[in-house]
Amino acid sequence: MVEKIIELTGSSVNSIEEAVSLAVARAAVTISGIYQIQLTDITAQVEDGRVVRWKVKIKATFPVKDRIHE
Amino acid sequence: MVEKIIELTGSSVNSIEEAVSLAVARAAVTISGIYQIQLTDITAQVEDGRVVRWKVKIKATFPVKDRIHE
Amino acid sequence: MVEKIIELTGSSVNSIEEAVSLAVARAAVTISGIYQIQLTDITAQVEDGRVVRWKVKIKATFPVKDRIHE
Amino acid sequence: MVEKIIELTGSSVNSIEEAVSLAVARAAVTISGIYQIQLTDITAQVEDGRVVRWKVKIKATFPVKDRIHE
Amino acid sequence: MVEKIIELTGSSVNSIEEAVSLAVARAAVTISGIYQIQLTDITAQVEDGRVVRWKVKIKATFPVKDRIHE
Amino acid sequence: MVEKIIELTGSSVNSIEEAVSLAVARAAVTISGIYQIQLTDITAQVEDGRVVRWKVKIKATFPVKDRIHE
Amino acid sequence: MVEKIIELTGSSVNSIEEAVSLAVARAAVTISGIYQIQLTDITAQVEDGRVVRWKVKIKATFPVKDRIHE
Amino acid sequence: MVEKIIELTGSSVNSIEEAVSLAVARAAVTISGIYQIQLTDITAQVEDGRVVRWKVKIKATFPVKDRIHE
Amino acid sequence: MVEKIIELTGSSVNSIEEAVSLAVARAAVTISGIYQIQLTDITAQVEDGRVVRWKVKIKATFPVKDRIHE
Amino acid sequence: MVEKIIELTGSSVNSIEEAVSLAVARAAVTISGIYQIQLTDITAQVEDGRVVRWKVKIKATFPVKDRIHE
Amino acid sequence: MVEKIIELTGSSVNSIEEAVSLAVARAAVTISGIYQIQLTDITAQVEDGRVVRWKVKIKATFPVKDRIHE
Amino acid sequence: MVEKIIELTGSSVNSIEEAVSLAVARAAVTISGIYQIQLTDITAQVEDGRVVRWKVKIKATFPVKDRIHE
Numbered sequence: 001m002v003e004k005i006i007e008l009t010g011s012s013v014n015s016i017e018e019a020v021s022l023a024v025a026r027a028a029v030t031i032s033g034i035y036q037i038q039l040t041d042i043t044a045q046v047e048d049g050r051v052v053r054w055k056v057k058i059k060a061t062f063p064v065k066d067r068i069h070e
Numbered sequence: 071m072v073e074k075i076i077e078l079t080g081s082s083v084n085s086i087e088e089a090v091s092l093a094v095a096r097a098a099v100t101i102s103g104i105y106q107i108q109l110t111d112i113t114a115q116v117e118d119g120r121v122v123r124w125k126v127k128i129k130a131t132f133p134v135k136d137r138i139h140e
Numbered sequence: 141m142v143e144k145i146i147e148l149t150g151s152s153v154n155s156i157e158e159a160v161s162l163a164v165a166r167a168a169v170t171i172s173g174i175y176q177i178q179l180t181d182i183t184a185q186v187e188d189g190r191v192v193r194w195k196v197k198i199k200a201t202f203p204v205k206d207r208i209h210e
Numbered sequence: 211m212v213e214k215i216i217e218l219t220g221s222s223v224n225s226i227e228e229a230v231s232l233a234v235a236r237a238a239v240t241i242s243g244i245y246q247i248q249l250t251d252i253t254a255q256v257e258d259g260r261v262v263r264w265k266v267k268i269k270a271t272f273p274v275k276d277r278i279h280e
Numbered sequence: 281m282v283e284k285i286i287e288l289t290g291s292s293v294n295s296i297e298e299a300v301s302l303a304v305a306r307a308a309v310t311i312s313g314i315y316q317i318q319l320t321d322i323t324a325q326v327e328d329g330r331v332v333r334w335k336v337k338i339k340a341t342f343p344v345k346d347r348i349h350e
Numbered sequence: 351m352v353e354k355i356i357e358l359t360g361s362s363v364n365s366i367e368e369a370v371s372l373a374v375a376r377a378a379v380t381i382s383g384i385y386q387i388q389l390t391d392i393t394a395q396v397e398d399g400r401v402v403r404w405k406v407k408i409k410a411t412f413p414v415k416d417r418i419h420e
Numbered sequence: 421m422v423e424k425i426i427e428l429t430g431s432s433v434n435s436i437e438e439a440v441s442l443a444v445a446r447a448a449v450t451i452s453g454i455y456q457i458q459l460t461d462i463t464a465q466v467e468d469g470r471v472v473r474w475k476v477k478i479k480a481t482f483p484v485k486d487r488i489h490e
Numbered sequence: 491m492v493e494k495i496i497e498l499t500g501s502s503v504n505s506i507e508e509a510v511s512l513a514v515a516r517a518a519v520t521i522s523g524i525y526q527i528q529l530t531d532i533t534a535q536v537e538d539g540r541v542v543r544w545k546v547k548i549k550a551t552f553p554v555k556d557r558i559h560e
Numbered sequence: 561m562v563e564k565i566i567e568l569t570g571s572s573v574n575s576i577e578e579a580v581s582l583a584v585a586r587a588a589v590t591i592s593g594i595y596q597i598q599l600t601d602i603t604a605q606v607e608d609g610r611v612v613r614w615k616v617k618i619k620a621t622f623p624v625k626d627r628i629h630e
Numbered sequence: 631m632v633e634k635i636i637e638l639t640g641s642s643v644n645s646i647e648e649a650v651s652l653a654v655a656r657a658a659v660t661i662s663g664i665y666q667i668q669l670t671d672i673t674a675q676v677e678d679g680r681v682v683r684w685k686v687k688i689k690a691t692f693p694v695k696d697r698i699h700e
Numbered sequence: 701m702v703e704k705i706i707e708l709t710g711s712s713v714n715s716i717e718e719a720v721s722l723a724v725a726r727a728a729v730t731i732s733g734i735y736q737i738q739l740t741d742i743t744a745q746v747e748d749g750r751v752v753r754w755k756v757k758i759k760a761t762f763p764v765k766d767r768i769h770e
Numbered sequence: 771m772v773e774k775i776i777e778l779t780g781s782s783v784n785s786i787e788e789a790v791s792l793a794v795a796r797a798a799v800t801i802s803g804i805y806q807i808q809l810t811d812i813t814a815q816v817e818d819g820r821v822v823r824w825k826v827k828i829k830a831t832f833p834v835k836d837r838i839h840e
Contacts, residue, residue, distance in 0.1 A: 002236040005217040005267070006348070007285040009341065015157055017085055020114060021121050026282040028119025030347040037121070039112040042179040044160060046200075049168025051161050051177075057285070060116075061219065067240035068216070069279040069349040072516040074420060075497040075547070077355040079411065087155055090184060091191050096352040098189025100417035107191075109182040127355070130186075131499065132420075137520035139419040139559040140494060140552070142446040145427040145477070146628070147565040149621065166562040170627040197565070201429065207450040208426070209489040209629040212306040215287040215337070225367055227645055230674060231681050238679025247681075249672040252389040254370060256410075259378025261371050261387075270676075271289065277310035278286070279349040295717055297435055300464060301471050308469025317471075319462040322739040324720060326760075329728025331721050331737075340466075354560060357495040359551065365647055376492040380557035392669040394650060396690075399658025401651050401667075407495070412560075419559040422586040425567040425617070437715055440744060441751050448749025457751075459742040480746075481569065487590035488566070489629040505577055507785055510814060511821050518819025527821075529812040532599040534580060536620075539588025541581050541597075550816075575787055602809040604790060606830075609798025611791050611807070632796035635777040635827070636768070637705040639761065656702040660767040687705070691779065697800040698776070699769040699839040706838070707775040709831065726772040730837040757775070769839040 002064045006031075007040075011055040016042055019056040033062040072134045076101075077110075081125040086112055089126040103132040142204045146171075147180075151195040156182055159196040173202040212274045216241075217250075221265040226252055229266040243272040282344045286311075287320075291335040296322055299336040313342040352414045356381075357390075361405040366392055369406040383412040422484045426451075427460075431475040436462055439476040453482040492554045496521075497530075501545040506532055509546040523552040562624045566591075567600075571615040576602055579616040593622040632694045636661075637670075641685040646672055649686040663692040702764045706731075707740075711755040716742055719756040733762040772834045776801075777810075781825040786812055789826040803832040 010023025041057035080093025111127035150163025181197035220233025290303025321337035360373025391407035430443025461477035500513025531547035570583025601617035640653025671687035710723025741757035780793025811827035
């Protein structure tokens with residue numbers, strides 16, 4: 001079985017976990033079978049001394065089913 | 071004083087913090103004196119486009135009291 | 141436009157996100173314009189098998205307005 | 211000439227080399243022109259004290275011919 | 281908003297900057313919305329003691345609009 | 351479920367794969383449940399211009415069942 | 421002699437070298453004695469498939485003369 | 491021959507070398523056969539502008555003789 | 561409590577430890593509360609085949625008391 | 631005893647191990663005493679979806695006997 | 701075919717590219733066959749707030765023809 | 771001016787500093803102009819729970835005067 005790993009970002013005003021979840025949910029709309037992610041970077045946007053948005057980079061892994069795209 | 075550092079994983083359906091806390095609590099059953107952990111890796115298990123489990127790698131540090139095992 | 145990046149730590153008894161937010165809020169008392177942070181290290185203090193404090197290292201970026209200090 | 215680099219995993223019960231070769235062969239079904247891979251991670255699945263499957267992560271490079279997909 | 285990050289190479293006989301620019305321009309033919317790149321590797325091809333081509337690896341980030349491809 | 355990760359070396363006169371397998375088999379004599387290893391370093395001993403022994407470092411992961419030792 | 425190392429960003433629409441030079445020139449307005457920089461990160465802002473701004477992170481080193489600030 | 495690698499810290503008020511030596515000596519009380527260490531981190535505790543204690547992280551390697559512990 | 565981490569270099573003709581200690585002592589003249597340093601780089605100046613000066617890079621951590629400077 | 635470490639590449643159509651062995655054998659023609667290598671990079675050349683050549687980077691260590699060359 | 705990789709520095713008052721090119725040209729005076737370099741570090745010398753010299757570290761690769769030197 | 775960087779090991783029964791100094795002194799017998807070293811790895815040989823030899827890896831930099839050897 002061959003898998004592909006893609007790199008995504010996600011963001012949330014609430015938490016690191018929600019930023020990851022939103023990216024995963026969005027990717028799952030067109031990619032089926034994502035079974036694992038790794039969190040590779042955590043940043044946050046700041047305004048007036050307050051964190052207003054958490055932003056994450058993730059690597060998502062899924063089995064190749066049909067075609068791998070260029 | 072000499073300390074030992076061991077590597078553990080923990081997981082939780084709820085949050086990254088809980089995954090760390092569960093690993094620490096489990097280790098403390100037989101190891102006394104853990105006073106610090108470092109979070110070295112964060113992954114998550116995904117099913118049907120939803121994160122169903124957070125998984126962490128931690129390094130836990132504690133003072134050597136009696137014997138260091140092979 | 142030139143920016144400066146400084147390294148800070150923050151801590152919280154509640155969560156990783158709160159540890160970041162407290163560091164950002166404290167820095168914003170005397171530095172204006174912080175617009176982004178990167179989370180570079182996550183550790184925790186442990187007592188009696190429980191995490192009692194989350195501690196983070198962050199890099200905070202802000203535009204240089206007046207003077208850069210030695 | 212512009213190239214794209216994608217990240218794949220492959221696995222084999224026999225060897226590290228075969229795990230790489232199977233991933234390359236599978237990718238070549240729909241992507242033409244892969245000319246180089248880099249092996250970035252080697253793990254293995256273990257059962258009853260025996261390695262039962264080698265698993266590799268590779269980065270595969272190929273020239274962009276037609277379109278780069280989102 | 282979810283973004284995707286892809287890895288590309290570009291090359292130029294003139295400069296590092298031009299190698300980056302050519303990769304970005306080529307990717308933009310079929311991907312809209314690339315707004316940032318990171319330069320992750322710089323190599324050069326040498327012939328007869330002269331650099332004849334600069335080659336770069338970049339990571340390009342763009343918002344996911346329609347579908348994320350396998 | 352909490353897991354422990356330990357670091358081992360193994361060696362073989364024949365191949366990298368065999369060096370890993372021998373380390374895993376030896377560890378499994380007293381530790382049950384090892385289900386995954388990661389290969390983190392590959393070296394070789396050389397004599398008279400020939401590789402005479404392959405040596406690997408691996409990280410082995412297993413679920414904590416009874417007690418975690420100091 | 422004790423030196424301090426600070427981290428800055430600079431940017432330029434023209435080249436990587438100019439982005440570095442502008443950051444150095446700006447820092448030199450209030451800090452004397454910067455004698456060396458290291459380039460630690462190169463990114464670029466992209467619009468409509470064209471690089472519109474190069475952005476660099478640098479570490480600048482200078483001897484401590486008077487006071488090191490909190 | 492299979493070896494195990496464990497991570498320890500040691501400290502000394504006098505020097506980096508002594509901090510390593512004390513950790514090695516303490517580990518050797520219950521582990522026989524340690525033949526090599528690698529120094530992976532050097533920190534120091536400071537009070538009133540003076541280093542009052544050097545602290546090191548080391549990885550110690552020894553042949554597995556009897557049992558490898560959970 | 562929020563802390564700041566600054567990067568310094570120190571040097572000594574005698575030893576690595578003395579190079580660290582001199583940097584710490586110099587910084588403590590105007591910054592109070594430095595309680596920990598990490599040694600991140602060790603180089604040496606050589607003349608006529610002899611090391612004539614040890615040079616270290618350290619990261620020094622101290623609690624923010626009054627103001628954090630731009 | 632002082633040793634020198636040099637970096638070499640080797641390649642083989644058959645396996646990773648053979649690529650290492652060929653590099654070691656070639657180096658041993660003019661350098662005596664190589665006793666250890668470390669494998670630092672593994673890539674492969676691909677044609678028509680098949681790996682046609684394994685290529686490795688190694689660091690080879692040997693005692694300095696006579697002269698170290700510029 | 702076995703290749704050797706050596707590490708060089710080059711410098712130029714004009715640009716990063718010229719610093720690389722000068723190092724390559726100098727090495728080619730006595731080494732034939734250099735066909736690729738990798739740029740591994742970029743620093744600059746600064747005087748009076750201006751970059752006066754770019755300095756690069758490169759790794760240069762060439763096929764071993766005759767002898768590899770100690 | 772073009773410089774070459776070579777990698778050496780040195781060892782001493784007394785200290786890390788002496789291990790570096792011995793490697794530098796030995797290299798200076800046949801290479802003139804070494805002006806800087808970087809300490810890249812520190813290990814130690816242990817016997818019966820005592821450190822019996824410190825071993826270092828260093829990178830030594832010197833200007834290329836005459837010829838660069840294959």
